[in-house]
Amino acid sequence: MSQKVEIETEFITVGQFLKEVGIIGTGGQAKWYLKENSIEVNGEPEDRRGKKLYKGDKIVAEDQTFEIA
Template identity: 70%
Template sequence: MSQKIKIETEFITLGQFLKDVGIISTGGQAKWYLKDNEVQLNGELEDRRGKKLHKGDVLIIDKESYEIE
């Protein structure tokens, strides 16, 4: 079962998402986190902290699933 993450805007960046869900504590850590950890976006590896996430996107991070809604 995936965690549902509700956004109020058209999109959110991957770096902001990581901060909002508590995986990292500052936006500056996103670059290093993505370099050292595997993140899947809709089944494909993603390492760009500025990647825009939209409603319906699914991320898998550390075996946890998150769905943007």
Template identity: 65%
Template structure:
């Protein structure tokens, strides 16, 4: 399953994305989530909650959910 996440800014951090898609409830949970679950950004394992994601980036969560970051125009 894949979804699009439109952003209005130049980029969004991985922690913000996790909150937006409902994987975590608060930004503070991002560090825990990344330690407990595999998260891939553009098919590379990522553990930095501050990783900047730009339109065109693809994120895959450990449960198989895919998110495609797109620019909101």
């Protein structure tokens, strides 16, 4: 089962997402985090902190599944 992450805007970036769900403490940690850890967006590996996430996207990070809602 995936955790829902509610957004009020059209999209958020991977860096904003990681901060929102508490995986990183500040946006500046996103670049480092993505170099050291792998995440998947809609089943594809992703390492760009600026990648835009839209409603319906599924993200796997830290052995957890999230869905943008």
